[in-house]
Amino acid sequence: MRACVITQFNRPWELQQLPEPRPAAGQVVVRIHASGLCGTDVHVHHGKFPVRVPLVAGHEPVGEVVELGAGVTTLQRGDRVGVCWTQKGCGRCRSCQEGRSTYCQEQQSWMNLGGGNAELMLAWAEGCTLLPDGLSYEEAAPIFCAGYTVFSGLRNADPRPGDRVAVLGIGGLGHLAVQYAAALGLEVIAVTSTDGKRVEARQLGASETLVVRQHVGEELMALGGVDVILSTTNSAAQVGQALIGLRPEGRLVNMGLVDGPIPVDPFALLMGQRRLIGSLQDERRDLVEALALVAAGKVKPRLELYPLDQANAARDRLETGKVRYRAVLQHAR
Ligand SMILES: [Zn+2]
Ligand SMILES: [Zn+2]
Incomplete structure (x- = not known):
C-alpha cells in the first residue's frame, strides 16, 4: 500500500510502498478516503512532539472498514468510519475503569498503529466512530480532531x-x-x-x-x-x-x-x-454531536483538498498560515 512516511524530522515526508496491515484481535483495517492535516502534524514534522520515526501521521482519518480482526462485533465491512486520536485505553487503570481512556497512560493512538496518511490504516475497533449518512468523507475528516x-x-x-x-x-x-x-x-x-x-x-x-x-x-x-x-x-x-x-x-x-x-x-x-x-477531545458524545451538526448542514468545514502525494506542500501551506481553513488529503479510490 502507498503511505506517506515521516522518516526523519524536518525532512520531506516520503511516499513509500509498505506491506498491507493485517488486523490483530480487536482491530480493523480502514481504507482511507480522506485525512485532515492538523497543526499538531507540523509539531510532529519538526520533532517537537514525542513520537518515534519512521511513522505515518494523520489523526483525522476517515474511510471504509475493509477487514475485521478476530472478535470485532461492533463494526462490519463497508462501514464508513473515522478514527479518534485516543482509540483505546489499557482498560484496567482508574481512568479506564471510569470510562475515560483519554487520561490512560497506556492509551493507543495513531502513534502506536500509524495514522491516516496511507491507503490503509490499522485501528482499534473501539476507536472508530460511524459517520452519519450523507456526510462526505472530506467534510467528516476535520471533525475527528478540529x-x-x-x-x-x-x-x-x-x-x-x-x-x-x-x-x-x-x-x-x-x-x-x-x-x-x-x-x-x-x-x-x-x-x-x-x-x-x-x-x-x-x-x-x-x-x-x-x-x-x-x-x-x-x-x-x-x-x-x-x-x-x-x-x-x-x-x-x-x-x-x-x-x-x-x-x-x-x-x-x-x-x-x-x-x-x-x-x-x-x-x-x-x-x-x-x-x-x-480542554481536549473529551467525551465521545461530543464527537457524535459535532458530526451530526455537519451532516445537518448547520456547520460546514471549509477545505483545501490535496492528493496524498502533495502532503508536503499542504503541510508547508499550513505552517505558513495560508490554509483556508483545513487541508485534507484525498486518497485514490
Ligand atoms: Zn489534531
Ligand atoms: Zn488505562
Whole structure:
C-alpha cells in the first residue's frame, strides 16, 4: 500500500510502498478516503512532539472498514468510519475503569498503529466512530480532531443561553468553533490578527470580528467583554492577555499547545472569579454531536483538498498560515 512516511524530522515526508496491515484481535483495517492535516502534524514534522520515526501521521482519518480482526462485533465491512486520536485505553487503570481512556497512560493512538496518511490504516475497533449518512468523507475528516476538540471545548465552557463567546484564532479549529457556537444560538465574536478574515468570519456566523491591534483583552473589554473565550491560538502571551477580556465568572478554554507558560493576571483571575480551563477531545458524545451538526448542514468545514502525494506542500501551506481553513488529503479510490 502507498503511505506517506515521516522518516526523519524536518525532512520531506516520503511516499513509500509498505506491506498491507493485517488486523490483530480487536482491530480493523480502514481504507482511507480522506485525512485532515492538523497543526499538531507540523509539531510532529519538526520533532517537537514525542513520537518515534519512521511513522505515518494523520489523526483525522476517515474511510471504509475493509477487514475485521478476530472478535470485532461492533463494526462490519463497508462501514464508513473515522478514527479518534485516543482509540483505546489499557482498560484496567482508574481512568479506564471510569470510562475515560483519554487520561490512560497506556492509551493507543495513531502513534502506536500509524495514522491516516496511507491507503490503509490499522485501528482499534473501539476507536472508530460511524459517520452519519450523507456526510462526505472530506467534510467528516476535520471533525475527528478540529471539530471534536472545539465542540468539547465549547461544552467544557458550560455556555448558558445569552452568553457571548469569543473565538481566538480563526484557522482550522477556530473556523469550526465560530460555526458550532453560532449553531447553538450563541453570540460570537471572531478574534483574529488578519484583516482579510473579517468578511469570512461574518460568513461563518460571527456577529462581530475583532482584528487585534495590541492587547486582545483590553480590546475585548472595549466591546463589552465576553462570557466565554475559546482559544485556538498557540501564543501563550495572547491567552494571558485575553483573560482580562472575560466578564466576571467568564471561562477561557485553552485548546492549543501554547508556546510557553501562560502569564496570568492574579487580580483578573481572583476578583472576577474567572476560570482558565484546559480542554481536549473529551467525551465521545461530543464527537457524535459535532458530526451530526455537519451532516445537518448547520456547520460546514471549509477545505483545501490535496492528493496524498502533495502532503508536503499542504503541510508547508499550513505552517505558513495560508490554509483556508483545513487541508485534507484525498486518497485514490
Ligand atoms: Zn489534531
Ligand atoms: Zn488505562
